[in-house]
Amino acid sequence: VRRECKTATLYDVARIAGVSTATVSRIVHGQDRVRPATRERVQKVIDELGYVPDSAAQSLSRRRKEIIGLVSVERFTPQYDVENMSLLFYDEILRGVEPRLRDEGWSLLLTYLPGEDPHGFARLQSLSGKVDGLLIGEGVVPSSLLSRIAQRVPVVVIAGNPGESGVDVVTADNRSGAAALVEHLVCAHGHTRFFHVDGPASAPDAQERRVALELVLARHPRCRLIGSVRGEFSVRSGVEAGEHLLTTYGRRALPDAIVCANDPMAIGVMQSLARAGVRVPEDLAVVGFDDIYPGSLSHPSLTTVHQPMRMIGERACTRLLDRIARPELDPEVVVIPTELVLRESCGCSPSMGTRAVPPRLAVQQRSGTLQGAVTIARSDGQATKEGRKRSQSGGRTRKAVATDTVTPLPA
Amino acid sequence: VRRECKTATLYDVARIAGVSTATVSRIVHGQDRVRPATRERVQKVIDELGYVPDSAAQSLSRRRKEIIGLVSVERFTPQYDVENMSLLFYDEILRGVEPRLRDEGWSLLLTYLPGEDPHGFARLQSLSGKVDGLLIGEGVVPSSLLSRIAQRVPVVVIAGNPGESGVDVVTADNRSGAAALVEHLVCAHGHTRFFHVDGPASAPDAQERRVALELVLARHPRCRLIGSVRGEFSVRSGVEAGEHLLTTYGRRALPDAIVCANDPMAIGVMQSLARAGVRVPEDLAVVGFDDIYPGSLSHPSLTTVHQPMRMIGERACTRLLDRIARPELDPEVVVIPTELVLRESCGCSPSMGTRAVPPRLAVQQRSGTLQGAVTIARSDGQATKEGRKRSQSGGRTRKAVATDTVTPLPA
DNA sequence: CTGTTAGCGCCTTCAA
DNA sequence: TTGAAGGCGCTAACAG
Numbered sequence: 074v075r076r077e078c079k080t081a082t083l084y085d086v087a088r089i090a091g092v093s094t095a096t097v098s099r100i101v102h103g104q105d106r107v108r109p110a111t112r113e114r115v116q117k118v119i120d121e122l123g124y125v126p127d128s129a130a131q132s133l134s135r136r137r138k139e140i141i142g143l144v145s146v147e148r149f150t151p152q153y154d155v156e157n158m159s160l161l162f163y164d165e166i167l168r169g170v171e172p173r174l175r176d177e178g179w180s181l182l183l184t185y186l187p188g189e190d191p192h193g194f195a196r197l198q199s200l201s202g203k204v205d206g207l208l209i210g211e212g213v214v215p216s217s218l219l220s221r222i223a224q225r226v227p228v229v230v231i232a233g234n235p236g237e238s239g240v241d242v243v244t245a246d247n248r249s250g251a252a253a254l255v256e257h258l259v260c261a262h263g264h265t266r267f268f269h270v271d272g273p274a275s276a277p278d279a280q281e282r283r284v285a286l287e288l289v290l291a292r293h294p295r296c297r298l299i300g301s302v303r304g305e306f307s308v309r310s311g312v313e314a315g316e317h318l319l320t321t322y323g324r325r326a327l328p329d330a331i332v333c334a335n336d337p338m339a340i341g342v343m344q345s346l347a348r349a350g351v352r353v354p355e356d357l358a359v360v361g362f363d364d365i366y367p368g369s370l371s372h373p374s375l376t377t378v379h380q381p382m383r384m385i386g387e388r389a390c391t392r393l394l395d396r397i398a399r400p401e402l403d404p405e406v407v408v409i410p411t412e413l414v415l416r417e418s419c420g421c422s423p424s425m426g427t428r429a430v431p432p433r434l435a436v437q438q439r440s441g442t443l444q445g446a447v448t449i450a451r452s453d454g455q456a457t458k459e460g461r462k463r464s465q466s467g468g469r470t471r472k473a474v475a476t477d478t479v480t481p482l483p484a
Numbered sequence: 485v486r487r488e489c490k491t492a493t494l495y496d497v498a499r500i501a502g503v504s505t506a507t508v509s510r511i512v513h514g515q516d517r518v519r520p521a522t523r524e525r526v527q528k529v530i531d532e533l534g535y536v537p538d539s540a541a542q543s544l545s546r547r548r549k550e551i552i553g554l555v556s557v558e559r560f561t562p563q564y565d566v567e568n569m570s571l572l573f574y575d576e577i578l579r580g581v582e583p584r585l586r587d588e589g590w591s592l593l594l595t596y597l598p599g600e601d602p603h604g605f606a607r608l609q610s611l612s613g614k615v616d617g618l619l620i621g622e623g624v625v626p627s628s629l630l631s632r633i634a635q636r637v638p639v640v641v642i643a644g645n646p647g648e649s650g651v652d653v654v655t656a657d658n659r660s661g662a663a664a665l666v667e668h669l670v671c672a673h674g675h676t677r678f679f680h681v682d683g684p685a686s687a688p689d690a691q692e693r694r695v696a697l698e699l700v701l702a703r704h705p706r707c708r709l710i711g712s713v714r715g716e717f718s719v720r721s722g723v724e725a726g727e728h729l730l731t732t733y734g735r736r737a738l739p740d741a742i743v744c745a746n747d748p749m750a751i752g753v754m755q756s757l758a759r760a761g762v763r764v765p766e767d768l769a770v771v772g773f774d775d776i777y778p779g780s781l782s783h784p785s786l787t788t789v790h791q792p793m794r795m796i797g798e799r800a801c802t803r804l805l806d807r808i809a810r811p812e813l814d815p816e817v818v819v820i821p822t823e824l825v826l827r828e829s830c831g832c833s834p835s836m837g838t839r840a841v842p843p844r845l846a847v848q849q850r851s852g853t854l855q856g857a858v859t860i861a862r863s864d865g866q867a868t869k870e871g872r873k874r875s876q877s878g879g880r881t882r883k884a885v886a887t888d889t890v891t892p893l894p895a
Numbered sequence: 896c897t898g899t900t901a902g903c904g905c906c907t908t909c910a911a
Numbered sequence: 912t913t914g915a916a917g918g919c920g921c922t923a924a925c926a927g
Contacts (some may be wrong), residue, residue, distance in 0.1 A: 129545050509906060538903090
């Protein structure tokens with residue numbers, strides 16, 4: 074059986090059913106104002122012909138494609154390398170975006186862009202001709218270019234710098250999350266000598282986390298940062314950081330706690346410590362950020378901060394759809410609360426695993442040049458459990474809602 | 485600054501540059517037959533206006549959208565559940581598909597479909613109006629409907645049943661992989677009492693793996709299958725399988741080896757064994773299938789079979805593009821070789837980790853109703869190392885190339 | 896209730 | 912080397 078290449082068009086249906094194309098169109102879209110008898114007859118022809126409307130023609134006519142693009146940085150190495158893990162972030166974002174979009178009957182165009190791609194801008198330009206709006210991951214293109222893209226088509230930046238101009242931004246509350254984590258190491262475990270494994274200089278989220286670390290340490294006079302190295306967010310760079318640490322401080326002068334800018338690096342650090350016979354958490358604590366699944370499997374299991382990535386994806390998507398519907402909206406920064414996940418690597422016993430409840434949602438309005446109007450919206454009807462109150466984490470005028478409520482997890 | 489909503493069209497450019505739309509079109513597409521002076525002048529206008537061609541109009545005019553759709557089953561639970569892991573499969577497929585597509589300048593439309601969605605067919609139909617071809621994951625819709633979709637638009641099924649009719653299929657060589665794995669347990673470790681944690685009845689790959697297990701055991705008279713349970717491919721169902729096992733056999737009558745239909749279930753099994761104080765691999769061996777990253781982190785690390793998922797995605801994509809270009813091609817089944825990954829959980833020491841080299845590529849042609857024509861193609865210029873020859877694994881007429889060559893991994 | 900008729904923005908012969 | 916013009920398949924007024 075040779076495949077038929079000819080696809081039925083609206084005209085074919087109309088002709089065969091003996092009606093006009095307008096009528097067929099009405100029926101396809103389930104409008105009323107059609108006599109039931111006609112509807113039935115036409116529907117039959119549609120089914121027989123297997124007619125499906127051509128989306129290109131629809132888009133052209135309606136001036137709307139009902140497609141949005143999701144662009145994220147391609148950080149994956151040629152083959153099954155552990156580096157992949159940095160991508161898990163976008164995989165989860167995706168799981169938040171896609172269902173939201175599907176609900177609306179829209180489609181998702183997915184693209185990875187090599188970091189620092191010289192043609193990045195051109196690619197985004199051409200992409201902008203294929204969609205009604207763009208969800209762009211942090212680090213895909215420099216922000217100067219971002220705003221140029223945003224002139225052509227609505228843009229929401231994911232995990233982006235909250236200072237981005239002319240575009241909406243949805244991001245996790247890195248600062249409060251990191252603050253809560255360090256605060257825990259200080260208050261619950263009494264650590265004082267910290268070491269930091271930082272992320273790439275270009276990553277705004279790593280930057281936020283570092284600032285939080287420094288702020289908390291500054292609040293506790295006995296605590297200090299004895300050193301830090303910069304990693305690449307990968308397991309491998311974590312391993313290297315661990316080796317560097319061992320070389321630098323030797324076995325006797327190790328820090329009390331190693332704070333890593335993300336989970337893969339924390340896993341890498343633990344690997345090199347294990348190899349050297351250093352025990353975690355007995356000899357020192359290690360913590361990460363992100364809460365990726367492998368962190369819960371590692372030995373010891375990893376204490377970290379959970380970013381609700383699906384929610385970030387979903388909110389970003391919602392925001393983009395809103396903006397497409399009403400392009401005149403003012404750009405907004407949405408900060409999604411993070412949650413502390415206490416496991417073994419900080420010294421907490423496995424049984425006492427706790428997790429913070431996402432308390433509220435911080436929404437920062439930004440209209441024109443005026444900055445600083447702050448709106449706080451509750452996320453759900455979720456009851457805010459009582460817990461230790463942490464002080465607001467920031468030194469800036471912006472008040473981000475902190476990861477400030479901790480409740481026990483169910484066993 | 486209020487966003488401009490008006491986007492420049494080809495006409496705008498033509499009018500302002502004082503040429504015809506045909507000329508602009510030629511320039512946009514880099515054709516020659518344009519006087520350099522004209523080109524330059526027009527290009528300047530294009531840049532100034534930030535003109536980007538509208539893809540809908542292009543598609544309509546060219547009768548080609550240059551978009552393909554990727555559809556996979558949505559198995560993810562509401563939130564960050566470990567079940568997610570079943571999705572890792574498609575995440576990796578994606579990383580094979582997207583770059584391949586990007587190379588060609590095409591785009592990817594991504595959709596998840598809830599398993600057993602009653603509207604599944606309708607969704608696929610409507611999707612078929614938005615793309616030039618479809619990559620469909622196994623289990624998205626019953627195969628009867630698949631072939632109806634395939635009449636409208638080229639379809640390649642991923643990880644599908646090799647018996648699917650009217651569509652191309654790209655899948656891993658589950659049978660040879662599982663056979664090699666079991667053979668290893670028997671020959672290298674001398675195990676004789678096996679227990680099987682099967683996958684869902686509807687999963688063709690689980691079926692292939694079970695058949696292979698049974699065949700190998702049948703070849704070794706001393707070996708037998710003492711029992712099996714069916715799981716859902718999730719960590720949780722692995723945990724349950726482990727508990728069931730402990731209840732059924734007690735501590736004294738445990739099997740020698742537990743063969744799981746995929747890695748997440750193997751991880752689950754190991755979790756419940758660990759909780760009960762059963763040591764792996766000292767007391768019994770546990771093996772999985774898939775080679776997902778967390779398996780390399782678990783304790784003990786998991787012996788398994790690697791499916792080259794990116795390659796599967798890439799090949800599937802290539803095949804789809806070929807078919808779109810030449811719809812008259814005969815449907816084909818491409819079987820991608822798998823690789824044995826020996827780690828700790830089978831009893832191999834970590835240092836002796838080995839991994840099979842992908843030997844060849846099996847391509848089965850299937851033209852019209854005639855089945856069974858078999859073509860074997862070499863994958864690359866890769867030299868085939870000598871190794872234990874295994875007998876052909878199937879009882880069927882199809883000759884699948886086995887995972888039959890084992891070489892040490894670099895440390 | 897149903898049909899007529901302009902476009903939507905671009906591509907592509909065919910002429911000039 | 913350039914321009915003119917007819918679609919591509921569908922939608923949405925506007926008439927009837």
